[in-house]
Amino acid sequence: xxxxxxxxxxxxxxxxxxxxxxxxxxxxxxxxxxxxxxxxxxxxxxxxxxxxxxxxxxxxxxxxxxxxxxxxxxxxxxxxxxxxxxxxxxxxxxxxxxxxxxxxxxxxxxxxxx
Amino acid sequence: xxxxxxxxxxxxxxxxxxxxxxxxxxxxxxxxxxxxxxxxxxxxxxxxxxxxxxxxxxxxxxxxxxxxxxxxxxxxxxxxxxxxxxxxxxxxxxxxxxxxxxxxxxxxxxxxxxx
Numbered sequence: 254x255x256x257x258x259x260x261x262x263x264x265x266x267x268x269x270x271x272x273x274x275x276x277x278x279x280x281x282x283x284x285x286x287x288x289x290x291x292x293x294x295x296x297x298x299x300x301x302x303x304x305x306x307x308x309x310x311x312x313x314x315x316x317x318x319x320x321x322x323x324x325x326x327x328x329x330x331x332x333x334x335x336x337x338x339x340x341x342x343x344x345x346x347x348x349x350x351x352x353x354x355x356x357x358x359x360x361x362x363x364x365x366x367x
Numbered sequence: 368x369x370x371x372x373x374x375x376x377x378x379x380x381x382x383x384x385x386x387x388x389x390x391x392x393x394x395x396x397x398x399x400x401x402x403x404x405x406x407x408x409x410x411x412x413x414x415x416x417x418x419x420x421x422x423x424x425x426x427x428x429x430x431x432x433x434x435x436x437x438x439x440x441x442x443x444x445x446x447x448x449x450x451x452x453x454x455x456x457x458x459x460x461x462x463x464x465x466x467x468x469x470x471x472x473x474x475x476x477x478x479x480x481x482x
Contacts, residue, residue, distance in 0.1 A: 262407070285467045296371070296457055296473035297410075304468050343409065347467035353398050355471055359409035 255280050257346050259358035267366045268336055274329040274361050276344030285347030286327045287355065288318055292340045300342075303327065314338070339365045370394070371474040373458050379480045386445040388477050390458030397463035399441035400471060401425075401433060404455040416441055417463060448481045455479075 256279045266272055278284055285304050289297040301312025308320040318329045327344060344358040374389035392399065398417050402410040402425075412425030414433040422433050430452060434442045441460075445452055455478050459471035 287470055289473075294376075294475070296475045297459075297471075298473070299470045302468075302470055347469070349467045353461045353463060353467055353469040353471070354400075354412070354415065355467075357410040359407065 255346060255348060255356050257344050257356055257358035259342075259344055259361050261361045262359075263362045263364065265364040265366055266334055269333050272329075272331045272334045272338070272363070274342050274344075274363070276327045276329065276358060277325050278327065278344075278346045279325065280346055282349070283322075286318075286320060287345040287347065288312065288316070288327075288329050289343045289345060289357075290314075290340045291343065291360075297343060300329070334363075334365055336365045336367070339363055371458055371460055371472050373456075373474040373477050375477050376475060377478050377480075379482060380445075380448050381482055382448060382450060384445075384448045386448045386479070386481075388443040388445075388456055388458075388479070390441045390443070390460075390474060391439050392441075392460040392472070393439065394460065394472070395438065396460035396472075397438075398461045398469075398471075399435065400459040400461075401431075401441065401443045402457045402459065403427070403452075404457055404476070410457065413443065450481050453479060453481045 258277045288300040291297045341360045345355045348354045370393045400415040401413045416422045416435040432444045457476045458474045461469040461471045
């Protein structure tokens with residue numbers, strides 16, 4: 254069955270430090286992959302997506318993610334975090350279906366240390 | 368930009384009440400979704416709709432129903448609210464083309480408390 258695993262429930266990094274959030278998926282074919290961010294009290298906002306081609310994808314707010322088929326991973330990175338990046342981050346995989354269903358990971362909460 | 372609007376940000380209801388959560392999108396999207404979000408459990412799909420008057424159960428449909436009479440509007444109904452339905456409810460919409468490539472666009476959520 255398709256699944257998405259985010260092994261880190263909560264991560265704290267210092268402002269200005271680099272960030273990597275981990276995501277592993279289980280899917281039978283080349284997946285459609287997404288990263289979303291949810292600020293407190295808000296809905297989810299799309300950060301970036303991967304369908305095919307270049308395995309390093311750029312997103313909004315300075316984020317990037319790398320698809321590694323051999324590791325079934327799609328980790329999110331940012332070279333230097335800002336206090337405003339504190340939020341919850343969700344990795345997701347899109348299913349081949351007419352209704353464009355998406356399976357979400359359980360999320361990683363990011364805190365920023367001043 | 369896609370706009371998904373949920374009618375209430377916060378809602379407090381009593382056990383046994385019939386509760387309606389409304390969601391409207393302005394981008395002519397075919398698909399609409401209702402999720403609930405609970406700490407540690409991520410987003411769980413309750414129901415989705417791929418066309419007017421068409422609906423399918425998601426992973427946790429028990430205790431809920433939905434209505435989609437117009438393309439832009441998707442309602443979630445709690446037939447008889449219970450305390451275990453206290454949660455954050457998120458509505459989303461997406462285009463149907465692309466077989467899974469389409470990202471979903473989310474509203475800001477409704478935080479529902481059942482007393």
